[in-house]
Amino acid sequence: MIDRLKIRNLISGKGLKVTPQRMRVLEAIYLLDNHPTAENILEYIRRNDPNIGYGTVYKVLETLVEHNLIVKVKTEKDVMRYDGILENHHHLYCKQCDYIEDYHNEKLDKLLTDFFHENEIDNFIIEDIKLSINGNFIIHKNKQHES
Amino acid sequence: MIDRLKIRNLISGKGLKVTPQRMRVLEAIYLLDNHPTAENILEYIRRNDPNIGYGTVYKVLETLVEHNLIVKVKTEKDVMRYDGILENHHHLYCKQCDYIEDYHNEKLDKLLTDFFHENEIDNFIIEDIKLSINGNFIIHKNKQHES
DNA sequence: TACTATTTACGAATCATTCTTAATTAGAAC
DNA sequence: GTTCTAATTAAGAATGATTCGTAAATAGTA
Structure with missing residues (x-):
């Protein structure tokens, strides 16, 4: 803490x-x-x-x-x-509730870094990549469901 | 068209x-x-x-x-x-201008699918994954730069 | 302790978006 | 083509998140 x-x-x-x-x-x-x-x-x-x-x-x-x-x-x-978390990380967005969960995975980050190293994007310099992983929690994390 | x-x-x-x-x-x-x-x-x-x-x-x-x-x-x-483009694709966000460019790459999508197939996320069912690729265009695409 | 540039309190102003209601209209049925 | 009705639109008021303006307060320095 x-x-x-x-x-x-x-x-x-x-x-x-x-x-x-x-x-x-x-x-x-x-x-x-x-x-x-x-x-x-x-x-x-x-x-x-x-x-x-x-x-x-x-x-x-x-x-x-x-x-x-x-x-x-x-x-x-x-x-x-x-x-408040600054290290590179991604987010899980639940389509049903408003809970956003952090997702860290170094292997994934390495995969992406390697991929874009080999596949440079024309006219664009990448600073960082964030994944929006959209789907559903099986067991929801909080009460505030929508509608 | x-x-x-x-x-x-x-x-x-x-x-x-x-x-x-x-x-x-x-x-x-x-x-x-x-x-x-x-x-x-x-x-x-x-x-x-x-x-x-x-x-x-x-x-x-x-x-x-x-x-x-x-x-x-x-x-x-x-x-x-x-x-209006519905096929799965990602976005390049320029930090300097407000241009958002589409990015399609099947190899990347396959990479991600395979990765998350092997690395399932506990308590979460993925529906789709979108990358926010943040950085800068070398040559900007439109005029409306910020401040 | 005093000084001053920075920061805060307070609420008004703004801006994107949603809502409300009456009037219009697309498409179905004749 | 006409009629009918539920769906849609026009118009702008209402809402809600965020920003702005300004006078008062204060953190950090001297």
């Missing part, structure tokens, strides 16, 4: 001021499972700090993304979600 | 009423390059049919997606984009 000191160091290490709001947002992303939305994060923080503004949460998220402390995860829906 | 008769057949083939609005939206998606947004489509159609409503375009898009005539393409931004 990531403790407060590490979070503090992550933030200051990027040359950012360490504010309670930034600490709380980053901590929330690490603690909340399932790639939280801005709203999930806001709700979570408000339990301890009812005064945090939603504008602040969005601003902090933007700052953290800009400084590569978190990444945005795009979904079919119109809400953005956030991920 | 897809002609009007084919478009008509695609729509009626799904048991949908063939309306001028549906014809125009689907035609626009085939004609407009680069995975248009709802707004791109609306603008395009308004050149010939200034009376089409934006609500209508969204409604038609929703219907076409529901009936598998087009698919939604998610991006980092908060606008949804649409794609």
